Amino acid sequence: MPLVFACIAPHGSIAIPEAKPKDRPTLANATTAGMQELGRRFAAAEPDVSIVLTPHNIHVEGAMAVIDAVAVSGDLVQWGSPISLRIPVDRELALSVRDAIREAGIPVVAVSYGANDPVTAVFPMDWAVLIPAHFMGGRSAPQVPVAVVAPARDLSDDVHVRAGQAIGRAAAASRKRVALIASCDHGHGHDAKGPYGFTPKSKEFDEAIVSQIRDGDGLRFSRLGSAFAREAKADSYWQMLMLEGALGQDGWKGELLSYEAPTYFGMLCAAYAQQAS
DSSP states (O other): OOOSEEEEEOOOGGGSGGGSOTTOTTTTHHHHHHHHHHHHHHHHHOOSEEEEEOSSSOOBTTBEEEEOSSEEEEEOGGGTOOOEEEEEBOHHHHHHHHHHHHHTTOOEEEEOOSSSSTTTOEEEOOHHHHHHHHHTTSSSSSOOOEEEEEOOTTSOHHHHHHHHHHHHHHHHHTTSOEEEEEEOEEESOSOTTSTTOOOHHHHHHHHHHHHHHHTTOTTOGGGTOHHHHHHTTEEOHHHHHHHHHHHTTSSEEEEEEEEEOSSSSOEEEEEEEEOOO
16 A cells, blocks of 8 residues: 655654753754654554665665664664664565665665574664654554665665655555655754864755745755755755655645754654645
8 A cells, every 4th residue: 555654854862852961951842842743643644664764774885775684773872872772674565675676777785684594683773763763663562663775875866766666666565554754864064063064055955955845845855956965964865865756746745843953963854644636
């Protein structure tokens, strides 16, 4: 069946109340509220599985990657928080996604880790999977399994849109209720004191994304171009291209729930829903 839920969700740890700095307990509160609303809408959609598009997991030269393991497991220790999660992987859907992307003529590999048999392997879970899952399915009872997909920035923009289309086809063929989460933090050059320095392109890029979603044109991110995204130091564009491909123009509309740049990078929450025909 077609996708039942889709969103753009940030992956800064400060979105999680328990992970905020103790001396700044209200930092990124708008984002926290946006993530909590995404969590409510996710639960209402009752997905059987989530496909998470992440920029911070494995990077394979010249190819996209799909995790083939029994589970993913990780924590936020590197960000100063003991929060951890282990989430089962829907290997059937993950491999269907791999096959659909491959059938579209796009380089893609299945990757595993540790144990030689994927049925017993546990793959490292990055923060761009963990943080959205903290709000959407990772702590529910039962947990909502995931299929984790990593884009490849050395492939073209068009390839990412076509990979998204393939993901949409795999979801529709699965007969499961599938949610799609594009895990995205945006421009990383908002603060000269941040690790990436300052660039005005970060604000320009983020404003362009916000404007597209507010204007009801939030599935044409490919118009912006990867050169702009790279100048803005964004960790979002390639996942949004895949979201664009998966949802297409088939009646989906985005709703901006929140945007802020509380530190050096932009954080945005947007929910997508199919409009009645």
